[in-house]
Amino acid sequence: METIKTLNKWANRHTYFPIDLLRIALGVFLFIKGISFFSNTEMLMELAEPIKDMPGSMLVVHYVAPAHFIGAILIVAGLLTRWAILAQLPILIGAVIINFIGEMHSNNLIMALITLLTCIFFLLYGSGKNSLDYYFKMQQ
Template identity: 35%
Template structure:
């Protein structure tokens, strides 16, 4: 049995019910963040442009903006419902790592914008390891699996 299967089995057997509530809250938070970016995509574009050291072509920049919006919307729904949770978390992790560095966490001692990103990053890593849990669509559908 390889390492990925061992981690998956460990995550499936060590999953308290309260983590499902946290997973659902994380999914809703990411989905709401996606709606906020969708509502004001120029803010996200300007934020990415301000952080870039090198020139980024407009087409590539807008692709990144819409990737972030799509990943937050779809990933948030998948995480909240508990289906494809590990995949959705892996898709979210690079975006949230970039968000941590964009908030200038390391340059200011007290930065209120950094803490939601850091918390989301920690939770995404945790749910990548432990999976969706008992209150999830994956668990519900596995009961109806036809052999």
């Protein structure tokens, strides 16, 4: 817990508006991906083809779209950002792994890696000053 407080204090001292815009852009990107997975389930099933024989593969397929959708809303608002990103990490790590197990799509791999690295950054950085987390913390 002390580590989180230390990271929050550091992040609040070094908050810049472009970083908040990056967090919002990450959330919008994940929201759009969530909508595309909801509207095109066949595409999601095709992406999950390399893991179809593994136990729990249908659970994974049903986890991806809602996690992107709900997590993206929380990330954009800056509410429970670290928790929302923790829910995204298994999906993004799986997206990188699926590119190596199945057919390699370099665009998907690059997009997944950039999103994964951005999520790791915000996992450490937090939501920043322009967020609901900061607003509610100041209301206490």
